[in-house]
Amino acid sequence: MFKRYLSLDVGDVRIGVAKSDIMGMIATPLEVIDRRKTKAVMRVKELCEEHNTKSIVIGIPKSLDGTEKRQAEKVREFMEKLNKKIDGLEFIEIDERLSTVSADKMLQNNGVKGAINKRKTVDQVAAAIILQTYLDMKR
Template identity: 40%
Template structure:
């Protein structure tokens, strides 16, 4: 009797929600069942990337999942291009740990809604909304990987040139 069920490789995954000012981080458990918030990273891009690499190393991350903010139509605008560039810099800094881009349409909106439903006042959202969005991005990627046995999203090729 053969087992045709999808396989899931164990290990912590790190979710990354790239914002214009802040970056939210989330992590999974080693079994890939649950994403939880880690922290919000601030500073310039170099400082953010250094901190993300540090967190990935501390957790022994086997992969990083970066949200790709597509438009509702599926098209990619400026925010998606910025996320691709950020993911490429991150892939180079984290090599050989793979970095994958996953569709994150509406995660920030959903994160604000979840925070509002939890009773957190809107003015307090800024401090944690990026972490909540990172949790949502990572959880969707984990669920997809568990369903299919394949990592979610597209692998970032760290040999790609950054467009100016």
Template identity: 45%
Template sequence: MIGRIMGVDLGDVRIGVAVSDPLGMSAQGIEVIRRKSEAEDIKRIGELLHQYEVQKIVLGFPKNMNGTIGPRGEMTQQFATLLKDTFQLPVVLWDERLSTMAAERMLIEADVRRDKRKQVVDKMAAAIILQNYLDSL
């Protein structure tokens, strides 16, 4: 058994969270954390890591379309270090270009209303990031 892997889509306002099944085959969005403070965000992530017995974190890494790393990418790298240091788990930065747009498109195709889309797009993006990582293994 690989153990569960958590996918995280870090945003300014919300953090989308997904987890894999215990065999590491499929990803499922589980929660959208409304950001309050770094301490509260980390506390909630810690609770989810414990609840799902997560062994590894895959953090969506926003790169510019030309592959360079901008301010959001640098912020994500700092968050990855914080996760690593706090939870003593491996953290993988995974290219997330277009994952939120893909999630948004899937929800539109599924005819989900705009107000409802806002509530779930982040955890869907986290699931897409995690699923892409799982598929690469």
């Protein structure tokens, strides 16, 4: 059975979003939700409907020693809000250690210059890295 996934890289200001292909093999950056300008829970709900998914892979921030950071609690609070708005939503937690660092390096290596351009892109690329990690693990 084929299954499409969304992935979230939840931050205080922005949420990076990525999606999988219908086969559940390839992750692609989708968008960045600016939490200051958009009702993030409603936007994620719209994306779930638009991409016909009930499964969200979500990055849980951890320290290099594997302990969870304070942000992990905030991510779980956001998951609870989503769970109240979207019936039957499945959450798959993935260690997101260094996903933003990897995304930043990837963008730098691909010639994306300037802090504004990187900020607009790095979160959705980090979400794609989180999702691709999960997709590769489940194969």
